[in-house]
Amino acid sequence: MLNPALAIVTSALMSLILTALLGSLLRSGMPGVSDWFASNLMMVVSLPLVLLRGQISDVLSVVVANQLMALAAVMYYAGCAHFLRRPVRWPVLIGALIALSAALVYWRYVVNSIPVRVLVTALFSTAMCIAVAVLVARHRPAGRSAYPYWATATMALAFGACQAARGVYFMTLDGTSNILMFASTWSVVLLAIAAAIMPTLSMAAMMMVHDALLSDARDAAERDFLTGALSRKGFEAAVQRLSGRALSQDVPLSLLIVDLDHFKAINDTFGHAGGDAVLREFVRCAGLQLRRGDVLGRMGGEEFAVLLAGAQPGDALQFAERLRCAVNAEPVTTGSGPCRYSISGGIATWQAGDTLDRVNVRADAALYEAKRSGRNRICVHQEQRAANEPPAQETDQGLAIS
Numbered sequence: 001m002l003n004p005a006l007a008i009v010t011s012a013l014m015s016l017i018l019t020a021l022l023g024s025l026l027r028s029g030m031p032g033v034s035d036w037f038a039s040n041l042m043m044v045v046s047l048p049l050v051l052l053r054g055q056i057s058d059v060l061s062v063v064v065a066n067q068l069m070a071l072a073a074v075m076y077y078a079g080c081a082h083f084l085r086r087p088v089r090w091p092v093l094i095g096a097l098i099a100l101s102a103a104l105v106y107w108r109y110v111v112n113s114i115p116v117r118v119l120v121t122a123l124f125s126t127a128m129c130i131a132v133a134v135l136v137a138r139h140r141p142a143g144r145s146a147y148p149y150w151a152t153a154t155m156a157l158a159f160g161a162c163q164a165a166r167g168v169y170f171m172t173l174d175g176t177s178n179i180l181m182f183a184s185t186w187s188v189v190l191l192a193i194a195a196a197i198m199p200t201l202s203m204a205a206m207m208m209v210h211d212a213l214l215s216d217a218r219d220a221a222e223r224d225f226l227t228g229a230l231s232r233k234g235f236e237a238a239v240q241r242l243s244g245r246a247l248s249q250d251v252p253l254s255l256l257i258v259d260l261d262h263f264k265a266i267n268d269t270f271g272h273a274g275g276d277a278v279l280r281e282f283v284r285c286a287g288l289q290l291r292r293g294d295v296l297g298r299m300g301g302e303e304f305a306v307l308l309a310g311a312q313p314g315d316a317l318q319f320a321e322r323l324r325c326a327v328n329a330e331p332v333t334t335g336s337g338p339c340r341y342s343i344s345g346g347i348a349t350w351q352a353g354d355t356l357d358r359v360n361v362r363a364d365a366a367l368y369e370a371k372r373s374g375r376n377r378i379c380v381h382q383e384q385r386a387a388n389e390p391p392a393q394e395t396d397q398g399l400a401i402s
């Protein structure tokens with residue numbers, strides 16, 4: 001029933017299937033996929049060599065096969081590092097591969113010892129599994145589902161432990177090195193687990209790839225390509241998420257709508273590329289002013305919105321003024337020379353029963369007033385002006401202008 005050849009054949013077939021599946025993901029251009037593809041391909045080549053033990057030379061079935069499997073483990077690790085955008089320590093990995101090769105040759109041709117060869121290869125595999133687990137657990141992307149990363153790290157650790165157990169088990173076997181050592185029940189069980197490592201970790205890698213692809217797709221839908229700010233759709237989704245939570249906890253929320261002044265003239269003077277540079281620079285500048293929990297979105301054209309968490313109208317006005325002054329302070333470098341620009345803004349604050357649409361209408365009215373009264377200024381919708389904060393100017397439309 002328990003047959004080492006069966007475990008090896010199953011593993012080879014699984015590696016073949018995973019090579020095909022990872023091959024289909026190559027065109028995603030996701031870093032790491034080509035390394036994982038290569039590591040499965042190496043398993044597909046090496047496992048039949050192991051299977052042919054006794055029928056082909058030991059150089060191929062012992063030395064080359066084990067080297068290929070070790071190289072596959074290294075490529076799997078490199079795939080994880082590339083995927084997580086971490087450097088790969090090639091000198092250390094290549095050094096370890098050379099040491100393993102020397103050990104395999106020594107314990108086959110100088111001293112022929114199956115237990116030591118199994119111990120050495122199993123410990124190499126354990127070290128690679130631990131390295132993968134630590135890498136993935138430490139550098140998993142923030143703000144994304146943790147599941148695929150913890151699953152990969154946990155599986156790698158469990159496999160690492162089984163490989164260490166396999167190495168130790170072989171050292172406890174009595175007698176001279178004999179191929180029958182591989183046929184004992186525990187040996188086959190541990191071999192079957194070892195044979196499952198690459199297919200299982202490759203499936204875990206595919207889970208990580210799917211997570212990254214989903215996150216990229218969400219970003220494409222929810223982020224503005226030009227500036228990197230949230231798109232209108234992403235901003236509205238974020239507001240829905242955050243406003244429900246904030247309002248249920250009585251945390252004030254304000255909305256600032258910002259419009260870049262005379263943007264058509266900027267495009268006319270500095271070209272469309274110059275206008276794009278100004279839009280990007282505005283988002284960078286706003287990003288520096290944002291506090292944790294604030295959200296910035298591009299609502300379209302040269303209009304942006306900022307959701308200010310925990311901000312009463314007075315706090316929102318302070319933030320908007322800081323942003324307005326920061327924008328005024330530094331000209332933007334464009335291909336057609338430095339461009340000075342200004343912004344106008346309107347602020348409204350959530351009241352009981354408000355929807356984003358209603359707050360938006362009030363913030364828009366305040367923005368309209370800021371434009372109407374000369375631009376380069378921020379208006380707070382009067383209903384929400386802080387009681388102790390006299391407006392710099394009042395208009396007959398009931399809007400306060402800073």
Ligand SMILES: Nc1nc2c(ncn2[C@@H]2O[C@H](COP(=O)(O)OP(=O)(O)OP(=O)(O)O)[C@@H](O)[C@H]2O)c(=O)[nH]1
Nearest residue numbers: 259260261262263264265267272273275276301302
């Ligand atoms: N460069 C660039 N221009 C854009 C983009 N989206 C919209 N625009 C331009 O933004 C300009 C907006 O002009 P208007 O709506 O007249 O507003 P404005 O000139 O800023 O005038 P005020 O808002 O009243 O100060 C138009 O010329 C649009 O073509 C973009 O992504 N890049």
